[in-house]
Amino acid sequence: MLLGWAPANGCRCLGAAEALEPFDAEFRRFAMKRSSAGRFQDFYRLLQTVHQIPRVDVLLGYTDVHGDLLPINNDDNYHKALSSANPLLRVIIQKKESDAGVFASNSLQRKKKGLLRPAHYRAKPHLLIGMPQDFRQISSIIDVDILPETHRRVRLHKHGSDKPLGFYIRDGVSVRVAPQGVEKVPGIFISRLVKGGLAESTGLLAVSDEILEVNGIDVAGKSLDQVTDMMVANSHNLIITVKPANQRNNVIRSSKASGSSGMSTDSTPSQQTPSPASQYLSNYSTAESDEEGDLVIESDSAPHYIPGGCPNGGPADGPLQRSLSPHSSRGSLQSLCSHDVPGSGTLDCGAHRGFAAALGNPIESPCREEHRVWRDAGACPSPCMSLSHTMCPGCFGQRAWHGGLMQ
Amino acid sequence: ACLDPWGRRGGGPACLAQGLGVLALTCLSPRQTVEHGFPSQPSALAYDPALRVMAIGTKAGAVKLGAGDAASGQGRFGVSPPLPQTQHGADAGPRSPPSSCSPSITRVTVVLVPDDYRCGKALGPVESIQEHPRDGSRLLIGYSRGLVVLWEQNTRTVQHLFLGNQQLESLAWEQSGKSIVSSHSDGGYMVWAVSGAGQKTQQPVMSTIPYGPFPCKAISKILWRTCESGNPFIIFNGGMPRASYGDRHCVSVLQGQTLATLDFTSRVIDFFTVQSPSPPSPGFENPRALVVLVEEELVAIDLQTPGWPTIPAPYLAPLHSSAITCSCHVSNVPLKLWERIISAGEQQSPRLSSAAWPIDGGKNLAQEPTQRGLLLTGHEDGTVRFWDASGVSLKPLYKLGTANIFQTDCEHNDSLNQAGTQLPPPRLLVGCFDPYSDDPRLGVQKIALCKYTAKMVVAGTAGQVLVMELSDEKSEHAVSVATVDLLQDREGFTWKGHDRLAPRNGPLPFAPGFQPSVLVQCVPPAAVTAVTLHSEWNLVAFGTSHGFGLFDYYRRNPVLARCTLHPNDSLAMEGPLSRVKSLKKSLRQSFRRIRKSRVSGKKRLNASSPSSKVQEANAQLAEQAGPPEVEMTPVQRRIEPRSADDSLSGVVRCLYFADTFLRDAAHHGPTMWAGTNSGSVFAYALEVPSQEKFSERAVEAVLGKEIQLMHRAPVVSIAVLDGRGNPLPEPYEVSRDLAKAPDMQGSHSMLISSEEQFKVFTLPKVSAKTKFKLTAHEGCRVRKVALVSLASAGSEERLENCLACLTNLGDIHIFTVPGLRPQVHYGCIRKEDISGIASCVFTKHGQGFYLISPSEFERFSLSARNVTEPLCRLEVSRLQDTSCLRWDRRRGHRGFATAAPLHRRPPAHLSARIPGMHDSTGPPPRAPSPHNVDSPLL
Secondary structure: OOOOOOOOOOOOOHHHHHHOOOOOOOOOOOOOOOOOOOHHHHHHHHHHHHHHOOOEEEEEEEEEOOOOOEOOOOOOHHHHHHHOOOOOOOOEEEOOOOOOOOOOOOOHHHHHOOOHHHHHHHHHHOOOOOHHHOOOOOOEEEEEHHHHHHHHEEEOOOOOOOOOOEEEEEEEEEEEOOOOEEEEEEEEEEEEEEEOHHHHOOOOOOOOOEEEEEEEEEOOOOHHHHHHHHHHOOOOEEEEEEEEEOOOOOOOOOOOHHOOOOOOOOOOOOOOOOHHHHHHHHHHHHHHHOOOOOEEEEOOOOOOOOOOOOOOOOOOOHHHHHHHHHHHHHHHOOOOOOOOOHHHHHHOOHHHHHHHHHHOOOOOOOHHHHHHHHHHHOOOOHHHHHHHHOOOOOOHHHHHHHHHHHH | OOOOOOOOHHHHHHOOOOOOOOOOOEEEEEEEEEEOOOOOEEEEEEEEEEOOEEEEEEOOOOOOEEEOOOOOOOOOOOOOOOOOOOOOOOOOOOOOOOOOOOOOOOOOOOOOOOOOHHHOOOOEEEEEEOOOOOOOOOOEEEEEEOOOEEEOOOOEEEEEEEEEOOOEEEEEEEEOOOOOEEOOOOOOOEEEEOOOOOOOEOOOOOOEEEOOOOOOOOOOEHHHHHHHHEEEEEEEEOOOEEEHHOOOOEEEEEEEEEEEEEEEEOOEEEEEEEOOOOOOOOOOOEEEEEEEOOEEEEEEEEOOOOOOOEEEOOOOOOOOOOOOOEEEEEOOOOOHHHHHHHHHHOOOOOEEEEOOOOOOOOOOOOOOOOOOOOOEEEEEEEEEEEEEEOOOOOOOEEEEHHHHHEOOOHHHHHHHHHHHHHHHOOOEEOOOOOOOOOOOOHHHHEEEEEEEOEEEEEEOOOOOEEEEEEEOHHHEEOEEEEEEEEOOOOOOOOOOOOOOOOOOOOOOOOOOOEEEEEEEEEOOOOOEEEEEEEOOOOOEEEEEOOEEEEEEOOEEEEEEEEEOOOOOOHHHOOOOHHHHHHHHHHHHHHHHHHHHHHHHHHHOOOOOOOOOOOHHHHHHHHHOOOOOOOOOOOOOOEEOOOOOOOOOOOOOOEEEEEEOOOOOOOOOOEEEEOOOOOOOEEEEEOOOOHHHOOOOOEEEEEEEEEEEEEOOOOOEEEEEEEEOOOEEEOOOOOOOOOOOOOOOOOOOEEEEEEOOOOEEEEEOOOOOOOOEEEHHHOOOOOOEEEEEEEEOOOOOOOOEEEEEEEEEEEEEEEEEEEOOOOEEEEEOOOOHHHHHHHHHHEEOOEEEEEEEOOOEEEEEEEEOOOOOOOEEEEEEOOOOOEEEEEEEHHHHHOHHHHHHHHHHOOOOHHHHHHHOOOOOOOOOOOOOHHHHHHHHOO
């Protein structure tokens, strides 16, 4: 016998949203047989039925013996969850909002990982520490399995943060081990980390780290200015491969892990040929850049973001958020929306995301789909409303903002 | 082996073409083809009277050959070391022959001068060696201290000694060989009679100081030319009164009582005279023309026409007569407009001689240009010069001045003319090089010309926008003035830059040519950064660092003004001067760095030596002695995304008119687009009344769309492509049957080029279709872009549109349009050559120009079909066998010559290898080696 425990629709009560929230957590306890556990989809439908939320998409999670919140989203972890029931299994049901998952705090990454090594992703458990809108991923080490151990590939997530990337680069001399012996070649190095900047806060980059690649492109032979331009051009999604000056904190892989990656790990530090990984990376950078939406303001209708050309679409998040930062709405765009709603420029995105959820809007599709619907339908509540469309309704709470006004 | 003319990085053009539907690579055959303009820093001049070609050597080691008018052109040898003047100093004898000498002199002969002639002092260096005009075995050698020796090579004896006691500058023979003339450092010259063997002469026949009696400067070169019609010509350089005209660059022409002083604006390098190839009466030289090379131009004086007027040069035009500030190319100019411009130009310069260009050797084999190309250069002094860029030589057509409609501080020309009248002999101001600008605000920043309506817009440094119209008649009218406030209602800004130019009031006289009708002045008066003209809609759009405006020049009223300034942008209000401060600061810092590195370098060098400790201590002392703020900071670059409040983000970078779909897919209409430094694009829908209602109804502009590119890079160019992916035609192009009508059925798209990436968007719904992120991939930034149509090498009819892009690294990249697939890229300009990169203009058919020096344009061609390259023939007669060596030279050789500007390789031999630089009476020259044949004569 198992017991389900599920607060439906809203473990999140944020500020003003709380007042509007019509219902609180809801608990259900029910029993099912271990032997007739079935498949994940059946369980999912069962929960929807039990909670009477037939068309609401939800995320499922459970707490394991260590108290960590783990996801249930496929047969494997469903069965794993069942096996850990002792005898009670606490299942937490949470409404799925827009697309940003609770368990994957970054959709970009999810997509990328899905492409590259799905098995790895699934196997990796995620810890839910708090509400995702309170946290923001700022960096990740990626492609550990395909890089030489002496190298580190770091992705910096600039997103909408006001934090600067916060690092400087310089020319320097790199010592390489070549067949003829040690040779000195010009290289690019990190020269300074700004205190409190993104680069410093990751702890993954340090002064004197040599920069080998920028978004998969080898920097060998490029000048300091060229590398600077490349980094700035990629700054919304910067992936830099470094050879850390301090080699003691490298990720040590077991031989098994490196074997499974299909890549040899004995590559010498001097190996500078772009690895297959960098090929992948360049592909990503193009794919992801499609999500980099340019902002278009129609003078006679709602503004919208330019969807990228990528047909299978991906949610646009990082770059869009940038445009939400106060300075951009104060900027040249404001003059257009002369009778803008006061304070729209200072909206806190996170709060309004919660707001949107609270209103129960079914924001679920990727941003581009959503706002296309909006645009095509011309479904602006009022002309005045349309002018306050400085944000993409699909991703962040623009719609909620309207809702709030209508209240 | 084919050398890669573009090969800064060794390899040939890197080919990136892949997949289907790419541009046929046969279209692309990039190469540098010809240099236009005047060579930078000329250092030597030579003329061959037999071949009738001249050569100019430069300090950079280049030699340019100039042949006949038709064989127009200049070539460039890859010669490395700087070319010295044709004077050589040596105590013991001549070291090398002056370039005018026969190449047969290859030996150094020691001239032994008996001690008693030396008057107890050294002879000084050899100043001049002149071969006898009739007898090649006799040489005249002049020493610095004044002694002149006539040396007989065959008998190795001194034939005649002239015991001059004045410091010698130069020597010249009289044509018959009966007398010589020597020039001296005191500004005088002497004529000496030459007689038989073993003589010595103490006194000259004649001695005079032409500009005496007050102290004069040296006469550095003198020529004596006999003339059938009367007195001989004595032509000399210098000799001006030291006190009053010592700083002038003058060449004097003296014939009997007639003395003319030619006053040049730059230093005289050298000069020669040109005689008729077959003198009508032997015994007389009868010079046709005097050709003077000064540092900044080449001037030919017609000596057979009274008044000695200037003969217009068919090449080597001094492009930089005032510094070039911008340039613009107009291709396929209609014949009508062409003729009107030429006629306007002819009426401007009545003092030009009608004589043919005197240097007429060689034969031009280049094809007649298939179309008329016009290159417009804007200059610092407010002039716009029109150049015939159709062919190999760039010819001046017409000069338009804009300074006369403004009140400027000094009336520059008047003061000079007054000075001229003070000189006793008639002093002629010669040449057009005039680097001094009255007022920097007059500088021309942007030019737009409509070739169908002959309307032109010239915009300048003080925010002035002049709308001009070509008129064949002179006129006197008032220019209507309008001001457009680009700050609008933004508060808290005060312009700290220069004032606007004050226009002159009342009717002003205008010569036939382009005459201003409207003057629009931007407020604040910052330099105009973008301009565009639509002659069909009678609209001109202009932008500065503060915003942009739209002006209806038919009704003469502003239609629109829009501020693009960001609230935090303070730099935009500083004006152009503030940059200087930061430059100074950075210079100081880099000097400190250099000093630092020297100190530390020394330390390392001597680390093991016993004295190292002392030096180290000294170095430390030096470090301590330095100012406290000196830090050993390495050059580092901040990595940060661009933000909206970056400085100068409001600069308007491009403006564009298009008849396209902005609001919905069903209706197209006039639109205007503006792109800024911060990646913003503004699109306006224009209500333009029909032609007949133009005077009744005003043009209206309504903001249609505003696009903020997420990467915020400056927008360099905007273009709309029709349903077939072709760029929209220019105004009137279709109505005059000169272009196919654009496809208005299929959906239009818009190509936005920023400094970092190219993007094609659909219209009217602005959604991204394709893109290429150049900076993210290559680490280079876009400097210039143009849509060019290239004819493929295979078939003339097959025109392909592509996007040509010049990067900050000096590379040219070619992309397909609208697919934005990279096709090919190659190095074109050295990346250090910032002014070269900044000056580049593309033509519509795949050629381009960029400045390789302040005075020279290099022309290059992307297309295999549209190539302008010199091709000419020079027949070099070899004296021992009378057969003619036909010396054909085609520059298409891809190699040596074209690579020269990039490589500056050291071939190291000049005088012996210029074919034809020999005297007709001398022994046979060395047969031209294959190397010679490969050298370009252009």
